Amino acid sequence: MSRRAVIVLVEDDDSIRMLAELALETIGGWNVIAFASGEDALAVAPTLEPDLLVLDVSMPAMTGPQTLERMRAMPALAKTPVVFLTANTRAGEVTSYRALGAVDVIAKPFDPRQLCQRIATVLSAVGSAPSRERPAGRTALLVEDDPGVRYLVRFILEKEGWQVREATTGGQGMAAIAGQSADLVLLDIMLPEVDGLAILDALRASRAWAQVPVMMLSARGDEAAVKRALAAGANDYLAKPFDPAELAARLKRLTSLP
Numbered sequence: 001m002s003r004r005a006v007i008v009l010v011e012d013d014d015s016i017r018m019l020a021e022l023a024l025e026t027i028g029g030w031n032v033i034a035f036a037s038g039e040d041a042l043a044v045a046p047t048l049e050p051d052l053l054v055l056d057v058s059m060p061a062m063t064g065p066q067t068l069e070r071m072r073a074m075p076a077l078a079k080t081p082v083v084f085l086t087a088n089t090r091a092g093e094v095t096s097y098r099a100l101g102a103v104d105v106i107a108k109p110f111d112p113r114q115l116c117q118r119i120a121t122v123l124s125a126v127g128s129a130p131s132r133e134r135p136a137g138r139t140a141l142l143v144e145d146d147p148g149v150r151y152l153v154r155f156i157l158e159k160e161g162w163q164v165r166e167a168t169t170g171g172q173g174m175a176a177i178a179g180q181s182a183d184l185v186l187l188d189i190m191l192p193e194v195d196g197l198a199i200l201d202a203l204r205a206s207r208a209w210a211q212v213p214v215m216m217l218s219a220r221g222d223e224a225a226v227k228r229a230l231a232a233g234a235n236d237y238l239a240k241p242f243d244p245a246e247l248a249a250r251l252k253r254l255t256s257l258p
Contacts (some may be wrong), residue, residue, distance in 0.1 A: 005051040005123050009034040010041045010067060012059040023112035028119060038067030046076040057086035065100055083122060089227045107231040114233055121211050139163045140184040143173035145191055153186055156248050170194025181208040184255055188217045189225045197228055204233040213254050
């Protein structure tokens with residue numbers, strides 16, 4: 001029998017902590033050790049050798065980022081992947097959490113099954129859960145109506161060894177997800193015919209696409225749409241116009257490319 005992943009969960013809200021712990025153990029099948037504060041977790045977590053840290057951002061006395069900073073100073077936790085839980089999903093805030101090394105940022109309140117899907121994706125990427133089989137020549141679905149942006153993203157993906165399928169409208173995007181699945185989706189929010197948020201909902205409702213990493217491409221200042229996308233299950237977002245090097249780096253982190 002393979003070893004079950006160990007997750008350290010730190011959340012000060014009793015109801016959210018109990019819900020997350022119950023979901024991760026019963027739906028996900030992982031071992032969860034839950035703490036109500038960063039101080040409590042710091043006293044025990046290094047001895048647990050966890051596979052993943054799940055930290056609430058806003059906690060009294062010691063916030064999630066402060067807890068993570070202290071954990072990173074401990075050799076046993078220096079490289080443990082971290083996921084943040086937060087009710088504040090403004091684009092700027094999410095960017096700051098990513099800069100701290102978070103592999104995912106999950107909005108509260110969350111659906112228990114969606115929480116487990118997101119955590120399963122993270123654990124698969126770090127090797128603590130069976131990863132999805134990828135065909136030779138990984139495939140990305142790019143849904144973007146701007147030809148310049150589409151060309152740039154395709155160029156970067158192909159340079160990294162991806163095969164790229166393209167859709168130039170929301171209608172084409174919906175048609176694409178009705179067919180063969182891919183290993184990655186890059187999805188513009190503002191699209192003709194059907195917007196990217198509707199496509200994201202369809203992706204997460206599909207068994208074939210539910211755990212495929214999704215990066216949203218958004219116009220600057222589109223805070224409300226970005227918040228909605230992250231809450232609906234997007235794994236990351238990038239504001240346009242973007243630095244090609246930043247896109248390449250974010251894609252590598254998102255998909256655990258070597």
